[in-house]
Amino acid sequence: MELIPWPELHAMDQSIMQEILQYLFSGITNGAIYAVIAIGFSMLYNSTDLINFAHGEFVMLGSLCMVTFFGSMHLPLVPAIILTIICVAIAGLVFERLAIRSVKHPEPIVLIIITVGASIFLRGLGMIIWGKDAYSIPSFSSHPPLDIAGAKLLSQSIWIIVIFLVASVGLQLFYKKTLTGKAMEANAISKRAAWIVGIPSKLMVMLAFGLSTAMGGLAGVIIAPITMSSYDMGTMLGLKGFCAAMLGGLGSLWGALIGGFLLGILEALGVGFVSSGLKDATAFVLLLFILYVRPGGIISSADANRF
Amino acid sequence: MNNHQTRNRICYAVFSLLIILAGYTIENPYYIQVLTFIGINTLLALGLNMLMGYAGQISLGHAAFFGIGAYGTAILTVHYNLSPWLALPAAIAAAMIVAYIVGIPTLKLSGYYLGMGTLGFGMIVNILFREWSSVTGGASGFIGIPTLELGPVSFSSGRNYFFLVWGFVLTSFIICQRIIDSRIGRALRAIHDGEKAASAVGVDTRKLKLQVFVLSAAFSALAGFLYAHLVFFISPGTFSFIASIRMVTMVVIGGMASIWGSLLGASLLTLLPEWLHAFSEFEMVVYGLILMIVMIFLPRGLTRGLLDIYERANKKNDH
Numbered sequence: 001m002e003l004i005p006w007p008e009l010h011a012m013d014q015s016i017m018q019e020i021l022q023y024l025f026s027g028i029t030n031g032a033i034y035a036v037i038a039i040g041f042s043m044l045y046n047s048t049d050l051i052n053f054a055h056g057e058f059v060m061l062g063s064l065c066m067v068t069f070f071g072s073m074h075l076p077l078v079p080a081i082i083l084t085i086i087c088v089a090i091a092g093l094v095f096e097r098l099a100i101r102s103v104k105h106p107e108p109i110v111l112i113i114i115t116v117g118a119s120i121f122l123r124g125l126g127m128i129i130w131g132k133d134a135y136s137i138p139s140f141s142s143h144p145p146l147d148i149a150g151a152k153l154l155s156q157s158i159w160i161i162v163i164f165l166v167a168s169v170g171l172q173l174f175y176k177k178t179l180t181g182k183a184m185e186a187n188a189i190s191k192r193a194a195w196i197v198g199i200p201s202k203l204m205v206m207l208a209f210g211l212s213t214a215m216g217g218l219a220g221v222i223i224a225p226i227t228m229s230s231y232d233m234g235t236m237l238g239l240k241g242f243c244a245a246m247l248g249g250l251g252s253l254w255g256a257l258i259g260g261f262l263l264g265i266l267e268a269l270g271v272g273f274v275s276s277g278l279k280d281a282t283a284f285v286l287l288l289f290i291l292y293v294r295p296g297g298i299i300s301s302a303d304a305n306r307f
Numbered sequence: 308m309n310n311h312q313t314r315n316r317i318c319y320a321v322f323s324l325l326i327i328l329a330g331y332t333i334e335n336p337y338y339i340q341v342l343t344f345i346g347i348n349t350l351l352a353l354g355l356n357m358l359m360g361y362a363g364q365i366s367l368g369h370a371a372f373f374g375i376g377a378y379g380t381a382i383l384t385v386h387y388n389l390s391p392w393l394a395l396p397a398a399i400a401a402a403m404i405v406a407y408i409v410g411i412p413t414l415k416l417s418g419y420y421l422g423m424g425t426l427g428f429g430m431i432v433n434i435l436f437r438e439w440s441s442v443t444g445g446a447s448g449f450i451g452i453p454t455l456e457l458g459p460v461s462f463s464s465g466r467n468y469f470f471l472v473w474g475f476v477l478t479s480f481i482i483c484q485r486i487i488d489s490r491i492g493r494a495l496r497a498i499h500d501g502e503k504a505a506s507a508v509g510v511d512t513r514k515l516k517l518q519v520f521v522l523s524a525a526f527s528a529l530a531g532f533l534y535a536h537l538v539f540f541i542s543p544g545t546f547s548f549i550a551s552i553r554m555v556t557m558v559v560i561g562g563m564a565s566i567w568g569s570l571l572g573a574s575l576l577t578l579l580p581e582w583l584h585a586f587s588e589f590e591m592v593v594y595g596l597i598l599m600i601v602m603i604f605l606p607r608g609l610t611r612g613l614l615d616i617y618e619r620a621n622k623k624n625d626h
Contacts, residue, residue, distance in 0.1 A: 051419055102603045108419055109365055110606045113559055116552050117598030124591025235548070239430070246423060277438040284427040284434075291424045292412045 021151035023272040024265060029157040031264025032164040033223050037241025038248065038256035039168065040215035046188040046251045047208035050100070053115040056238020057122035058213045062088045062220020063229040064130050071137035085217045092213025096206055119235070126231035134228035160222045167218060168257060175253070184208060236280065243283040247290050249297025258298055315484060319477070326473045330466060339465040341581065343537060346472035347530045348573035352557040353479055353566065354526025359555070360564035361487065362519045363499035364414065365422045368429025369554050372524040374436055374546030375402040376531025381449045381541060382442060391455050391536060399528045406524030407517065414516045429551050436543040448542030455536045462536070472533050479526060480566055487566070495519060499564070560601055562610030571610060
């Protein structure tokens with residue numbers, strides 16, 4: 001075996017470090033997006049014991065609304081984001097009122113098929129409204145990318161991470177500090193007990209739906225500038241966000257964050273050092289691994305119920 | 308019990324007569340082809356119904372076994388020039404072995420967690436079909452799968468293939484009926500109603516769940532084999548997550564724990580897209596709406612739901 005001379009080895013070391021840092025940046029960016037999607041899943045699961053297979057479609061709606069409001073109508077950034085989130089949350093509330101609340105015997109299998117039906121419906125709706133084309137919008141601001149130790153951090157990545165931080169801190173404050181948030185948490189722990197002390201559980205479920213789909217819409221908003229948005233983008237995003245939620249521990253806010261970032265970073269490193277073709281497999285391999293080893297997720301206690 | 312058996316025999320006799328009648332009287336090749344697809348989908352629904360309807364274990368990744376059957380026969384017949392009739396048992400065995408290995412850890416889960424485990428498995432297999440292009444042809448698909456021949460009989464014509472598929476369907480129906488009526492069938496239903504109770508009265512739930520999972524994988528692989536030699540071209544999209552969900556939908560809409568429900572569900576979900584072509588771009592919206600409405604109003608499936616309505620009407624008349 002030939003020895004590599006010292007200066008070259010050093011140079012290689014540095015370039016590998018740079019490469020790892022670059023993958024880490026893209027991993028953290030994607031991780032923040034997965035985390036936002038996973039939070040939506042977890043919140044809803046917490047309050048309603050429901051896994052919403054249409055969640056990815058709300059991300060798609062958010063992305064495409066953003067394309068319309070920010071990309072074609074040229075609204076200023078903040079009103080465009082707020083308008084988008086309101087639109088998606090309203091779609092979520094309508095979905096809850098018409099489809100979910102009408103179910104008389106909410107068994108898992110029935111709910112799975114209803115939400116899958118909703119996801120097909122929303123995809124069809126997206127295709128009718130926006131057509132089959134894929135759209136992209138400019139980054140939220142046109143700063144040049146930051147240079148950190150030779151690796152580049154795009155300005156949109158910074159936007160994504162900042163928006164993610166604001167959203168998750170905001171949610172945490174909402175749950176811990178406001179009366180409504182506490183009522184929602186109580187309702188999630190025990191519907192009956194919450195009802196006895198006078199918490200309107202139907203309203204709480206509605207609120208959970210609205211917040212969860214709003215988080216989906218937010219994920220769509222921040223992802224729109226770094227991807228091509230089209231009517232069929234939601235399924236894979238939804239499934240991966242779901243894997244992230246499972247990974248961290250379904251129903252836990254912190255679990256969703258940890259799961260999201262872990263998935264994003266491992267996926268980016270996998271793309272860099274294993275194969276880009278198998279990128280999508282990472283999430284599902286992790287999902288199977290966590291289900292076999294610790295079905296409750298990283299956060300939960302080991303004896304979490306497997307149902 | 309005897310009464311039940313004679314009724315079943317009459318049912319199957321009528322069913323085989325109908326198949327023969329349909330095969331000889333229908334001239335339109337399009338109808339024959341749609342009916343052949345219904346047969347293949349019925350095999351898929353039947354296999355999954357054994358798992359979901361009788362044993363109560365959900366699977367959101369069954370398209371993987373469908374794909375293993377199809378890709379198995381495609382690879383063996385094209386790359387290795389094997390006769391399809393040897394590829395058939397090989398493909399089914401491959402699916403069963405995979406089901407056995409995956410089933411051991413996965414079937415320990417239940418409810419949503421089991422659904423997610425099978426979903427993850429199905430996605431991984433689908434990504435393998437797409438990315439392992441030297442073997443599977445990758446995203447562009449696998450072409451050149453040979454036609455089936457048995458001595459002088461060629462299954463290239465629609466009518467012959469129709470009889471082949473429905474022959475398999477009939478045989479599978481009888482096999483499943485016999486399993487359901489046996490001791491194993493009762494044990495499976497016991498697991499469905501309460502796993503702990505079943506194991507308390509001496510049912511080896513772990514072994515039985517694994518067995519029925521492997522059995523349902525075998526039916527899916529058989530359907531995959533028939534599908535591959537019918538259309539000669541397969542691509543990963545046919546075996547995606549959506550396909551798994553479609554199989555689950557066939558079982559639930561047709562009616563869980565009902566052999567004839569599988570036939571009904573498979574027929575409806577094969578015919579529905581054909582009818583919905585008329586809606587052109589509204590096709591997906593209408594399809595999604597129908598799924599939601601059926602599940603909201605008839606959560607126990609069409610067979611059971613319509614029976615419920617009928618029984619309720621009868622009760623009202625009695626009063």
